[in-house]
Amino acid sequence: MNDPVDNLVNEAGTPDRPPAEPPRRRRWVPLAAAAAAVLVAGGAYLVTRPQSSGSTESDRPFGFATAQAGSEPAAPLVVREGTEVRATGRVVAQSGKPARFCAPAPTFAIASPQHDCPFGVPVVGVDVNQLSPDGTAQLRGVWRGGVLTVAEQKPPAAATVPSDPFGPPPCSPPSAGWESPGEGDDKELTRYVQEQHPDRFRRPWVSYPGGVPATTMDMASAARVLVVEVVSGDPAEEGRALRSRYSGNLCVVSAPGRPSLADQESLHAKANEVLHELMRDPANGIYTSGGVDSVEVELVMVTPALQEKLAKIGGLALRPWLRPVA
Numbered sequence: 001m002n003d004p005v006d007n008l009v010n011e012a013g014t015p016d017r018p019p020a021e022p023p024r025r026r027r028w029v030p031l032a033a034a035a036a037a038v039l040v041a042g043g044a045y046l047v048t049r050p051q052s053s054g055s056t057e058s059d060r061p062f063g064f065a066t067a068q069a070g071s072e073p074a075a076p077l078v079v080r081e082g083t084e085v086r087a088t089g090r091v092v093a094q095s096g097k098p099a100r101f102c103a104p105a106p107t108f109a110i111a112s113p114q115h116d117c118p119f120g121v122p123v124v125g126v127d128v129n130q131l132s133p134d135g136t137a138q139l140r141g142v143w144r145g146g147v148l149t150v151a152e153q154k155p156p157a158a159a160t161v162p163s164d165p166f167g168p169p170p171c172s173p174p175s176a177g178w179e180s181p182g183e184g185d186d187k188e189l190t191r192y193v194q195e196q197h198p199d200r201f202r203r204p205w206v207s208y209p210g211g212v213p214a215t216t217m218d219m220a221s222a223a224r225v226l227v228v229e230v231v232s233g234d235p236a237e238e239g240r241a242l243r244s245r246y247s248g249n250l251c252v253v254s255a256p257g258r259p260s261l262a263d264q265e266s267l268h269a270k271a272n273e274v275l276h277e278l279m280r281d282p283a284n285g286i287y288t289s290g291g292v293d294s295v296e297v298e299l300v301m302v303t304p305a306l307q308e309k310l311a312k313i314g315g316l317a318l319r320p321w322l323r324p325v326a
Contacts, residue, residue: 077302077320079143085301086140087322088156090117091126098122101139101148103300103321105287119287119300121322125150132156140325143301148322169207169225171251178209180223184248192245193228198261200238202229203292207251224248229255259293267315271295274313284309291317 079085090102102120123139130153131137138154169178186204193201205227213219226248230238235254243250259267272289275297279286285300294317301322302310310316 077318077323078304078307079301079320079322079324080304081144083143084140084151084325085143085148085322086138086325088136088138089120089321090135091123091128091131091137092117092120092135093128098124098147099126099128101126103285103287105298105300118282119285119321121148121300122146123148123150127153130155143322167207168209169227169249169251170253171225171227173209178223178225178249181221182223182225182249184226184246186226186246186248188245189226189228189242192241194261198265199263200230200233201261202231202255202258203261203264204228225251227251227253229253229258231255231258231260264292267293268295271313271315274309275316278306278309 087101087103089104092100092102094100099122100117100120101123102117105119121143123141124147125141126137126139132155136156138156139148139150140152141148141150189204193204207225207227209223209225213222226246228242228250230252235252239252242252268291272295275286275289275295278284279289284306286297287300288298290296294315295313296317296319297310298319299306299321301320302318310318
């Protein structure tokens, strides 16, 4: 019986791949938090996969593809004295003091200007009568003397939700199509990937072939595909190992050279030695860190002093809330 992993070439004996297309950005979902956390990675090239003729669980087909990461240039982010900046946030009035312009940082249950806006900047020149019902606004102004002086105030932009933020699986479906919902018990696969061989794989993620369901009820029945990227070793062999541990819809992605789970853990461990110390001081304005292939840092703004501290870490993807006007 033909195992689908062994049939990776066309009749001419060459890999059955379509012409390469430019990489595109894709949002990725980790296996452990498919409905919540979103990770960004690169695009993928698709490879046509034949369906197995067998009927046993071990012969159920899975897709195969080759992933390539995209890149994005960084913009100047440092806020200096007299820099024109802009951001969208909530404005909190304070009796006898300048109002505070608040970054979208995690907050706690204590409701007071001091505790409900732990990360923000003093602001003057805000027209409180023009704020949205929840107190938010888009502000553009000049940063000087530790205060934002407003030059322009606009309503916050309407939130937009992409119709298909995840994109289709980077594998061709079986001839009979993906099963619905096609979800299996992933405990053994997760143990194999994340605990036993983190140097061979990236974190598994979930894709919805028909697009992300609009409601929880739709999500329960929608087809979903577990995608696993293989960064080292024989993808065909690893595909068979993964299939033996997971009975649902499965897409195996060959991604040589991309950072593995072990690489990511090492990167974050080294960065956190310095970053966590900086986060203990609220004056640095750093409120979250995370990411996958890079250490993504969300913070109020990048001052010259903070830039010097962060330069000691290297490899950071900075996401400041208050940033210079381009």
